[in-house]
Amino acid sequence: MTPPVPATGSRPPAAGERRAWGWLAHLRAGGTTPWDGWAGEADASATHGRLLPGAQQLELLRRVNAAGRPSAGLVGRVLAASAPGRGRPDLELAGAVEPGRFGPRPVDPAALPADELVRVATSVLADELVAADLPPVPPGATRPWRRRFRLVGDPWLADAARRQAREQGREPGGRGSVVLVLADDLATMLGHAWCHRVTGEGAPSWSDWLADAVRRDRVPPRVDVLQALRRWESRVGRDRVRLVLDPAALPRLTGTRGPLSGPPVLPADGAELARRTAPVLGLLVPPERRTRVLREVLVPRLAAAGGPPLVVPAEHDRWVRTHAVRLRDAARSAGYPVVGDPDGLLPGHPDGVPEPSEEGVLALAVRLLLAADAGAGAGTDAGTGTEDDRGSEDR
Template sequence: MTAAGSTARAHGWVAHLRDGGTTPWLAWADDGGSAASARALPGAQQLELLRRLNLAVASGAGRSGARRRDHARLADRVLTTSAAGRGKADLPLLGLPASSFGPRPVDPAGVSAHELLRVASAVLADDLVELGPDPVRRTWAKPWRRRFRLVGDPVVTTAAREHLLGRGRPEGGPRPFVVAVGAPLDVLLAHTWTQRCFEHGSRPWEDWLRFWRQRDQLPARVDLGDSVRRWNGRRPFVRVVTDLDLLPRHLGVRHLPEVREPGADQAELARRIAAVVGLRVPASERPALMRTLQRRIPDTGVAPVGVPARERAWVASSAARMTRELTRAGYPVVGDLADLAPRSAPSAATGADDEQVLELAIRMIVDPAWRRTRATTREVER
């Protein structure tokens, strides 16, 4: 086939995908009977992602939101979205005339989930920026409320902080109790990384763990003793809580909502989206947008990240060191400091699988349910 013929065939395939087609590139033999268009061809990542989105819609994953009249707009968005990160050119299609410079041509069906996620995360980041942050529910601060300062487990404390703010019990005030929320150290580490993904973003889970292990140091939000000292907590006004059933009592409420623990795929997708959101909005606006994503991201049933076996000895020694420091400090403990030791059974999942992350991303792109306006309580400024 001539160069013009192969290019015309490629443009015919692009038109097929724009119409909702699902035929793979190497199985496509129709050039549509038209000459090659002057329009530049999208990259293999964009084209394969659009094909997989079409498959998801055809199989029913997008029935609730992806209407036919919206498909052309979705296709245009996907095909014109640059892949996030790396800063290299898009991958050209196999079988077309190729330059001697730049990436080698590829079969779109062979493009890795990692590459497809670079495009999908950029599409979702644009959706999130367009959506904007959810309003924060507030009520007037109650003068008789218990004064507290929450530190420790970021997933638990973030959810509790928002719930209490909505009930008129914000943090701070004169001489607050510093409530340090503990958990097995492997869980604390996983929760800290996960919450970073839903705030400012982070490096990949295992890279992040390796960084702290090489320094033989715990992150600031994980080290409970250091967290208490940063807030100048004095012994009578400190509680280290390892029994979460007793946490509400020490915050002056009867109960707290159940904590939604993100799965490994949700955290990894958020990490990728956060990197793109950071290029779209000022740094100060990113956490509110990412917390909106955390509230709305669909549940998948995938387990949270876990500490790999090669890091467990370091985690165990770090937990023992933190336990000794808290014991020497003499802070009142609600529960048992022995609960800070890592779980005896390692987590079944240590990190996110790219195919699972891509499946979640595709689900969110074709089904706009997560983007719909939520019923929110009127915000009352304090």
């Protein structure tokens, strides 16, 4: 960070420092002029007494201003945010510091990769998520005459079905339950497994995680439905196990009063934003609460934002199809009861993208910050206040 402007009687601030403080005032007032297009300066006699925020924070604020009308509170949080990441310091503005100073090489904010700005955005987003209220846990009903069932298999499908069943007064579990192993086509289930890890204990990037499964030449355990069928068969017997590939059959199988709408569809950029936010949340709350915040607060916002989901890259199509055929044929030959068409395990050709976009992740993070800001009833004063009242809540 650039040193504070010195008090009267000390070395007068250089032109670059005055320009930087002037740009900060411009951004705090809602401005969107890029650093390389900014020529204004702060009053040389002013004593600010604070450190200038890093280049990442300043450029992120410029992007936020360009996308909406942040409140003074959000402006202050962006400017005060840290950039998470071990050994990756905040960066200084090129032209705002004296040549030869010790530290990272100053940068032009416009040249920063989106990844650097996402780092700061996840810090602000994590703080906002921690403060959000968790939705109440729906009470399940326990009635002696109810239909007993368990929902397992694809964890993304099973979690959503359990929650919706509870909302309709049907609590899964209990003695004598029929075990419903939920499944979809293997390519979709791979995306589900990654999203479940991302919003749980964390995961590597989509491409790295998938490449590891291909290298090991095995279906990830979370979506190995054949393994789930065998495990539950050994516990409860084959006559109480079903492979379910038809979601429309779930109300009949669970005794719910209405349809179960299925799991949220995460856009590719949203899933990556969740992955990047999870470690920051992990520093603020215990693991169990982190998972609830991610799945019950962040995931609905990401799903509502829309956008194409992740799909398996074409380079892995043959591998996925080979394993899907093995799963289908093994389930058939073993004689497990199947609800739906066993060919439903075979991958189709869904619309989507093979990987997230860093710029897309950044744009989504900015939209979420602005939406949360407006939802808190604090977005009406953005861009309209004076430089002083915008700055009064900075740090």
